[in-house]
Amino acid sequence: MSRVVNPYRKDFPLFQAEDQKELALAYLDNAATTQKPYVTLLAEQLYYESKNANPHRGAYDLSVEATMLLEETRDMVKHFFTVPKEGEIIFTKGATESLNLLAYSYGLTHLKQGDEILLPISEHHSNLVPWQMVAKQTGCKLVYLNLNEEANISLEEVKGKLSNKTKLVTLAQVSNVTGSIYPVAEIIRLAHEKGAIVIVDGTQAVPHLQVDITELNPDFYVCSGHKLYGPMGVGILYGKMDLLNQMSPFLYGGDMIEYVEDFSATYAPVPQKFEAGTQNMGSIAGLRGALTYLEEKNRNQLFQYEEELSNYLLEQLKKVPHVQLVGNKTGNNRIGVVPFLVEDVHPHDVVTILNQDRIAIRAGHHCAQPLHRHLDVLATCRVSLSFYNTKEEIDRLCESLKGVRRWFGYGSERTI
């Protein structure tokens, strides 16, 4: 039986079961999705057991309770991210849907030929492909911010590419490939000085950093519930009210209308205008459970421990022969998302071999093909940490990595 010592693991059914086994699963793919604590799962179950009804529809008690749960969760999200009074939270299916909503409802109507969208080359496809669609349909242009040697964005690069043509800046707060924390507060300030609107994709930031939307002052902020210890199928979109009011709906149908005539309709006020159809109430209830869990645990303590783990991971990976870190090789301005290569071995082979030792990490382009081209690699291996991981798991990862090249008959020296 593994002797994993970590006070948080008992809160997660998957780890509680795994930690009874001879060799527990080392789950190190948290940038893809996080495991769910009991609190999340029970909140979802409780909704279906005792509050299952359509919110905003029925006049009977059960439906009113569902409506209350939805609105209380919205308030909780506002509190969790310190949303300013003049802002609003909209529930979506995930970060991808939030970004598509912005591309369709803001991008297509506010951008035109001659305008520019500024975005880092490292963006996740979810914050890149929708803007390619907007550029194709409106004739506006995508301008890319390149990364510096530390896989970060320098303010000089931003100042050099921002112009009076820049109408929209869209960027991740933290890269899902390199783990770099971008200087979004300064970038937002610079963009606002030029009159541009800023979208921040906080999908990889919110599980690892305190995010204060009032202080950051983006125009829009998006993230996914399932990377924040919540269920899949719920996402968050924050927007400034005056912008949301100007935008057309994204999806049309029930729940988002005020009056429907035979040939026209008027729409409900924000946020309902953007929440057509029945919401994923089970997932919203689960998200509420996840946020409750995180607030109870003292997030600063969780993040401090993650930083300690991240530094340990970097230190230990650097000691493994033939492992090359990709992107930022230091612990500066980053979270515990670390891409690397094993010399002579394809990343997919690396993760397949690690899987035999019950270690789960990711290989591929991580939905960031332009970044991989920019880094001149086809694919990378990626380890991503959470507060329920341990140094023991990192040691197991490094031990397993030491054996990878032997599978292919390579010795200790580089062959090519």
Ligand SMILES: Cc1ncc(COP(=O)(O)O)c(C=O)c1O
């Ligand atoms: C930075 C970033 N943005 C957006 C997404 C898309 O999130 P989802 O698939 O939950 O919509 C991801 C997922 O990995 C991500 O890492």
